[in-house]
Amino acid sequence: MATTDFKAITVEYATRMCAGSHIGNDILLLDEIAKMPLPKEPRRMESLFLALCLRGSARYFVDSVEHVVEPGDLIIIHKGRVTYDCSMSPDCRGIGIIIDYNFFKETIKSVHELSALFLFSRTHPVLRLPKERADFLRDTFVRMKVKIDESDNHFRRELVQSMFLSMVYEMCNVIYSVQSKNDECKTRAEDIFTQFLQLVENNFRSERRVGWYSEQLCISPKYLSETVKAVSKRTPNDWIDSYVTMELRMLLRNTQKSIKEIAQELNFSNQSFLGKYFKEHVGMSPSEYRRS
Incomplete structure (x- = not known):
């Protein structure tokens, strides 16, 4: 298309x-x-x-x-x-x-x-x-x-x-x-995984710490990680990074917002940190991705 x-x-x-x-x-x-x-x-x-x-x-x-x-x-x-x-x-x-x-x-x-x-x-x-x-x-x-x-x-x-x-x-x-x-x-593990995904969907723009999500679910970060990995074969960090990276790709491709504005919107400490994060997960810089 x-x-x-x-x-x-x-x-x-x-x-x-x-x-x-x-x-x-x-x-x-x-x-x-x-x-x-x-x-x-x-x-x-x-x-x-x-x-x-x-x-x-x-x-x-x-x-x-x-x-x-x-x-x-x-x-x-x-x-x-x-x-x-x-x-x-x-x-x-x-x-x-x-x-x-x-x-x-x-x-x-x-x-x-x-x-x-x-x-x-x-x-x-x-x-x-x-x-x-x-x-x-x-x-x-x-x-x-x-x-x-x-x-x-x-x-x-x-x-x-x-x-x-x-x-x-x-x-x-x-x-x-x-x-x-x-x-x-439905098992207890599946229920935790469902609640975790709902939390990620609603909060990934501001929260990327596994500890924050485990606190909301009243369980330890280790238990959350083990449970999510057992149910989905992916770690909590994998899920959080997927949501963040997907949003970054969409904002870079479909808006005219500057990279600095996007960094602020997704709660990155600065534009440079966003650039490193994006390159680590996508394989190119935000500017390169926007031009591609």
Whole structure:
């Protein structure tokens, strides 16, 4: 995908990047997964992104975690997540929806349980769907596309919302099943790891010390390190550095902020220290990366 000056993935951005059926900047339907504007460089998702893989495979990162998608997998990327290094096999086929978050919330506002279930997908962004569920989503997608393309239909927005809500019910039924099983099987170590990642996500811009995170979790740094390594095969420092490096890459590539301003924003003591940190983790200086 060509590099652009856009800082985030929105419905408006996606509509400009690729052809698809859409209603203003509320919702965009793409009948080919290959058309989706998923980037190589870090980009923040400012809409809700849903996709169903029908054939082939794809790989991508969300917030430093790699995901592999195969036929029957449902992808959910929430607003605020950072995605990058996306690649697809030559035979990859699928469908996708990019939906404005306000439009999404308006659509599900009458059903509080759906919102709570969808939050679960923040930590489970890839879900395997039974064939009958995947077929339902695909068929509903086709009907939604027909209605979106009926530009003279006075009620097309309401019709699309109604059909999208039926899709959300089906997705949340799967989420509910997965959540129920996870609640039964979840170990203390997995619970600590989940809490640790949530803390990192919310605080990595100002805190990079493992000791700070262990204090918030009321456990020792050693126990936190052993637990995180056992569950994820990565150390707490690896996770923290991944979040920081990803944010630095995004700020350098997608903003006009000076390196000094970026250093202040991410709580580095000075510009020189940021430069050493970035080169250690990326292999080049911030200036070289910005020019590359």
